[in-house]
Amino acid sequence: MLAKRIIPCLDVREGQVVKGVRFRNHQIVGGILELSARYRDQGADELVFYDITASPQGRSVDYSWINRVASILDIPFCVAGGIRSVADAELVLNAGAEKISVNTPALTDPDLIDRLAARFGSQCVVVGIDSETTESGYRVFCNTGDPDRSSNTGRETLAWVKEAQERGAGEIVLNCMASDGVRKGYDIVQLRAVRALCHVPLVASGGAGCAQDFREVFAEAGVDAALAASVFHNGTVIIQDLKKYLKNTDIEVRP
Amino acid sequence: MSEVVVIDSGGANLASLKFALGRIGARARFTTDAQDIRNAERVLLPGVGAAGATMQRLQNLGLVPVIKSLNCPLLGICLGMQILFEHSEEGDTPCLGILPGKIKRLHPTIGLPVPHMGWNTLEQSGADPLLEGFPSSAYFYFVHSYAAEKNANTIAISKYGGPLTAVVRRANFYGVQFHPERSSAAGSKVLDNFLKLK
Numbered sequence: 108m109l110a111k112r113i114i115p116c117l118d119v120r121e122g123q124v125v126k127g128v129r130f131r132n133h134q135i136v137g138g139i140l141e142l143s144a145r146y147r148d149q150g151a152d153e154l155v156f157y158d159i160t161a162s163p164q165g166r167s168v169d170y171s172w173i174n175r176v177a178s179i180l181d182i183p184f185c186v187a188g189g190i191r192s193v194a195d196a197e198l199v200l201n202a203g204a205e206k207i208s209v210n211t212p213a214l215t216d217p218d219l220i221d222r223l224a225a226r227f228g229s230q231c232v233v234v235g236i237d238s239e240t241t242e243s244g245y246r247v248f249c250n251t252g253d254p255d256r257s258s259n260t261g262r263e264t265l266a267w268v269k270e271a272q273e274r275g276a277g278e279i280v281l282n283c284m285a286s287d288g289v290r291k292g293y294d295i296v297q298l299r300a301v302r303a304l305c306h307v308p309l310v311a312s313g314g315a316g317c318a319q320d321f322r323e324v325f326a327e328a329g330v331d332a333a334l335a336a337s338v339f340h341n342g343t344v345i346i347q348d349l350k351k352y353l354k355n356t357d358i359e360v361r362p
Numbered sequence: 363m364s365e366v367v368v369i370d371s372g373g374a375n376l377a378s379l380k381f382a383l384g385r386i387g388a389r390a391r392f393t394t395d396a397q398d399i400r401n402a403e404r405v406l407l408p409g410v411g412a413a414g415a416t417m418q419r420l421q422n423l424g425l426v427p428v429i430k431s432l433n434c435p436l437l438g439i440c441l442g443m444q445i446l447f448e449h450s451e452e453g454d455t456p457c458l459g460i461l462p463g464k465i466k467r468l469h470p471t472i473g474l475p476v477p478h479m480g481w482n483t484l485e486q487s488g489a490d491p492l493l494e495g496f497p498s499s500a501y502f503y504f505v506h507s508y509a510a511e512k513n514a515n516t517i518a519i520s521k522y523g524g525p526l527t528a529v530v531r532r533a534n535f536y537g538v539q540f541h542p543e544r545s546s547a548a549g550s551k552v553l554d555n556f557l558k559l560k
Contacts, residue, residue, distance in 0.1 A: 110481045203377035306470040361481040361501040
């Protein structure tokens with residue numbers, strides 16, 4: 108049977124892994140290769156590298172580290188941040204990444220999803236969505252890597268999830284912004300709403316604070332994977348222990 | 363350091379295969395040269411992207427008859443396995459026809475999104491030198507939207523809803539639907555086993 112995936116997310120800024128609270132106040136967590144090797148050895152199923160400076164500042168990622176990461180990882184990894192063209196994506200995939208993830212550039216140029224899927228196949232194309240509960244419902248935000256530029260696009264999250272799939276997204280990462288970095292648990296209600304219309308793999312992001320939160324999001328929201336950063340970086344949750352706990356509570360995981 | 367000929371089938375991400383071979387002490391030599399492939403001791407056929415584009419590329423390079431006439435061990439990976447069959451529903455593409463059967467689209471149902479993406483286990487139908495040296499509980503990394511149904515040449519299945527062909531073999535032609543280059547220690551073992559096939 109297909110195992111549920113545990114995915115540490117490494118926010119990368121200028122060659123270092125960083126983490127902030129609600130996208131703010133970033134602190135250095137460690138080196139990219141050092142953390143990649145650590146999570147690989149702990150049993151991570153996949154890694155996501157997100158260049159949080161790329162999108163807001165209008166520049167692309169520096170791709171040299173991707174090759175070094177690819178040489179040491181024997182698990183898949185995805186690169187997000189600053190990919191706004193087929194040419195950008197090709198460089199990232201050629202460097203050894205399995206998947207590329209687009210967020211803000213897909214909002215300003217939705218046809219980018221079609222072009223990426225046509226060129227590389229849907230299995231390579233992840234659409235990341237930063238969503239927040241507003242007075243008018245779930246809405247998609249863009250440029251969330253920079254608090255000064257982060258803004259509500261006015262798009263309805265559920266409509267965007269549908270459109271992204273129709274355009275060829277092979278996976279959706281839903282980051283529930285209100286939950287992100289505050290470790291109070293995943294937004295089960297919102298994830299369930301998205302799951303109901305998401306026919307590609309769905310990755311939950313934002314809010315993991317303890318092992319029980321992972322169990323809850325798999326059991327209650329039916330997601331395929333759970334992404335987290337701070338609980339892994341600060342050692343609150345160790346992946347081996349998390350997987351033992353999940354297995355003991357009847358969630359299928361890779362040991 | 364042993365060298366393994368890898369057909370450059372045009373997919374963007376061949377780097378992960380190069381690195382995975384490097385980790386087990388083998389050097390990948392990417393080629394599209396017919397003579398190189400004919401002279402190889404063993405051949406890897408990776409594939410990422412669409413069946414139609416990959417078959418078109420192999421045809422343009424004149425490699426279709428070369429691959430079909432190989433007597434050495436060949437391992438098709440993911441799409442490289444799928445095009446060993448007669449036909450793929452993906453783009454209604456005639457394929458190499460080394461293995462009888464057709465590749466069909468997976469259709470999402472509740473609880474089973476498509477692509478089939480992530481780590482899954484194998485159920486082997488018999489012993490094979492390609493599949494030795496790892497526990498039967500080992501997981502392998504899959505990512506695909508099309509698949510071969512279980513057929514006469516299937517030597518291992520994975521379950522996703524129903525059974526799908528995870529590993530196939532007919533004489534010297536092998537195929538794996540998963541990505542051994544991204545399947546941790548068990549995947550490395552499969553590649554290592556392939557390098558040791560006579």
